[in-house]
Amino acid sequence: MRVLLVHPSPLLYSELYLRLEPLGLERVAAAVRAAGHEVRLLDLQVFDHAEYLRELAEWQPRAVGFSLNYLANVPEVIDLAKATRAQRPETFVFIGGHSASFIAAELLDHGAGAIDCVVRGEGEVIAPRVLEAIGDGGLERLPGVVTQRGAGPSPTLLENLDRHPPARDLGRRRHRYFLGVLDPCASAELTRGCPWDCSFCSAWTFYGRSYRKSSPEAAAEDLARIREPNVFLVDDVAFIHAEDGFAIGREVERRNIRKQYYLETRCDVLLKNQDVFAYWRKLGLFYMFLGVEALDAEALKRHRKRVSSDANMEALEVARKLGLAVAINIIADPDWDESRFAAVRDWALTVPEIVHLTVATPYPGTETWLTETRELTSHDYRLFDVQHAVLPTRLPLQRFYEQLIQTQAVLNRKHLGWGAISRYGGPLVRALARGQTNYLKMLWKFSSVYNAERQFGDHGRPVKYALRPRRLVAGKPTAAQLYVHQPVSARKASA
Numbered sequence: 001m002r003v004l005l006v007h008p009s010p011l012l013y014s015e016l017y018l019r020l021e022p023l024g025l026e027r028v029a030a031a032v033r034a035a036g037h038e039v040r041l042l043d044l045q046v047f048d049h050a051e052y053l054r055e056l057a058e059w060q061p062r063a064v065g066f067s068l069n070y071l072a073n074v075p076e077v078i079d080l081a082k083a084t085r086a087q088r089p090e091t092f093v094f095i096g097g098h099s100a101s102f103i104a105a106e107l108l109d110h111g112a113g114a115i116d117c118v119v120r121g122e123g124e125v126i127a128p129r130v131l132e133a134i135g136d137g138g139l140e141r142l143p144g145v146v147t148q149r150g151a152g153p154s155p156t157l158l159e160n161l162d163r164h165p166p167a168r169d170l171g172r173r174r175h176r177y178f179l180g181v182l183d184p185c186a187s188a189e190l191t192r193g194c195p196w197d198c199s200f201c202s203a204w205t206f207y208g209r210s211y212r213k214s215s216p217e218a219a220a221e222d223l224a225r226i227r228e229p230n231v232f233l234v235d236d237v238a239f240i241h242a243e244d245g246f247a248i249g250r251e252v253e254r255r256n257i258r259k260q261y262y263l264e265t266r267c268d269v270l271l272k273n274q275d276v277f278a279y280w281r282k283l284g285l286f287y288m289f290l291g292v293e294a295l296d297a298e299a300l301k302r303h304r305k306r307v308s309s310d311a312n313m314e315a316l317e318v319a320r321k322l323g324l325a326v327a328i329n330i331i332a333d334p335d336w337d338e339s340r341f342a343a344v345r346d347w348a349l350t351v352p353e354i355v356h357l358t359v360a361t362p363y364p365g366t367e368t369w370l371t372e373t374r375e376l377t378s379h380d381y382r383l384f385d386v387q388h389a390v391l392p393t394r395l396p397l398q399r400f401y402e403q404l405i406q407t408q409a410v411l412n413r414k415h416l417g418w419g420a421i422s423r424y425g426g427p428l429v430r431a432l433a434r435g436q437t438n439y440l441k442m443l444w445k446f447s448s449v450y451n452a453e454r455q456f457g458d459h460g461r462p463v464k465y466a467l468r469p470r471r472l473v474a475g476k477p478t479a480a481q482l483y484v485h486q487p488v489s490a491r492k493a494s495a
């Protein structure tokens with residue numbers, strides 16, 4: 001059957017720093033294609049809604065699957081599902097992805113009959129089974145599948161990450177994918193999952209705190225297939241186990257694959273496994289993101305980061321010695337006043353790293369969603385993008401945004417505008433020589449994207465779809481309340 005897989009539009013972030021291929025959807029596409037279906041992929045980060053509706057009318061897919069990793073995309077995806085149903089009532093509509101997995105029932109409610117099912121958890125194994133079951137009435141018995149009639153058992157994890165490498169050939173307008181100066185940039189996955197349990201994050205609750213790896217051969221084979229000169233390694237925490245990083249690296253070296261890489265990791269992992277990062281530096285590692293999150297011990301404890309401030313600073317030193325470009329993130333709490341913002345600005349200006357600020361946001365699927373006692377000030381999905389405050393601010397809201405933007409603007413001077421030209425002149429010239437202008441276009445865009453008035457104004461928009469109110473839990477949340485894929489210990493206990 002004809003299956004169209006769709007990724008929604010970009011959020012605030014992607015208007016400026018990056019735009020990346022929908023890797024998860026490409027893996028689902030590979031699995032669906034392997035099951036014998038004809039598959040197309042449409043990424044609304046680089047196509048528009050009119051182009052989607054045209055494809056629907058002209059290609060007439062039997063099924064449309066939407067990827068919903070980001071909560072802020074919920075209203076868009078619901079409206080697209082409704083538009084799909086209105087235009088082609090016989091088309092089967094299903095939704096999967098990270099955020100969808102935590103709010104399956106409420107998506108079906110919002111869809112008011114336009115969504116046939118929501119698929120929780122990893123899509124590679126289950127998506128072909130869903131397509132097979134269309135029309136037989138037994139969808140809700142499949143693992144991870146939720147329909148208006150009920151929900152199947154817990155989703156099952158993909159046993160072998162080597163299966164279904166991403167169908168990158170289905171991507172169109174790939175030249176539009178970039179990550180800062182890495183322009184153009186592809187994405188790849190070497191390992192999946194995270195064994196830590198930070199309170200603000202849902203990567204661990206999604207995968208049941210599991211960790212899986214590709215075989216060195218399959219990982220290198222996948223990198224070898226990539227045509228772009230730059231690769232974003234999307235692993236939640238890169239090189240948790242040094243031996244896995246070395247094994248893949250050796251295979252990359254053996255095949256003489258030359259790329260520039262960006263990856264994300266933890267400071268304690270960098271400290272512990274310096275050798276593997278140094279090795280990958282030789283293989284082309286260029287840019288890395290370190291999840292610092294907070295400068296003080298109290299906030300690190302609240303985030304359950306399990307790392308000390310001293311270790312974070314030591315890791316920055318190590319990254320500098322390795323000659324890596326580093327971006328770090330700090331979580332701004334809505335409770336911050338002017339002096340806290342000023343302290344971050346002062347600190348950030350003393351370090352060479354690129355410092356990002358995101359706003360503390362309880363997401364469904366995180367522990368803070370269940371335990372954060374401050375009331376949410378908004379249930380508008382669109383504001384859940386870590387750039388808006390959905391908890392009460394100590395400062396008047398507009399003043400909070402002014403401080404946030406002022407701080408981001410100061411920090412951004414380092415890597416946007418003329419600051420960037422002086423730092424990244426070489427890579428920029430190389431990108432331009434390849435005809436790539438994504439990075440150049442973003443250099444002077446900061447104030448049109450990040451704008452206190454725009455962000456404040458976003459709170460006044462009429463809300464068509466609202467997030468279901470939370471039910472707080474007393475004490476520690478249970479596995480059933482937290483996880484999409486149940487951790488091995490919980491699976492054993494319920495067996």
Ligand code: B12
Nearest residue numbers: 011014020024065067070071096097098119122123202203
């Ligand atoms: C890579 C990544 C990005 C990339 C996105 C690339 C892209 N175009 O999709 C970039 C860097 C742009 C990004 C940005 C942001 N991200 Co991000 N990102 C990730 C990360 C680390 C990995 C995602 C990934 O590629 N995984 C590998 C692939 C194979 O898995 P997958 O995409 O989940 O797909 C699988 C399933 O979800 C499912 N599936 C997916 N789609 C579909 C569709 C169907 C039909 C089916 C059946 C199944 C299915 O099957 C796939 C295969 O198993 C996740 C963490 C995580 N572990 O998920 C955070 C994560 C998704 N990001 C998050 C956030 C908050 C953001 C930002 C808002 C802010 C920020 N600071 O990071 C921005 C805004 C994004 C935007 N749209 O503009 C949060 C999500 C919060 C939420 N609930 O909304 C996560 C969970 C991180 C976290 N720590 O909590 N991100």
Ligand code: SF4
Nearest residue numbers: 194196198201203236
């Ligand atoms: S923030 Fe990073 S280390 Fe913490 S749980 Fe999420 S992915 Fe793991």
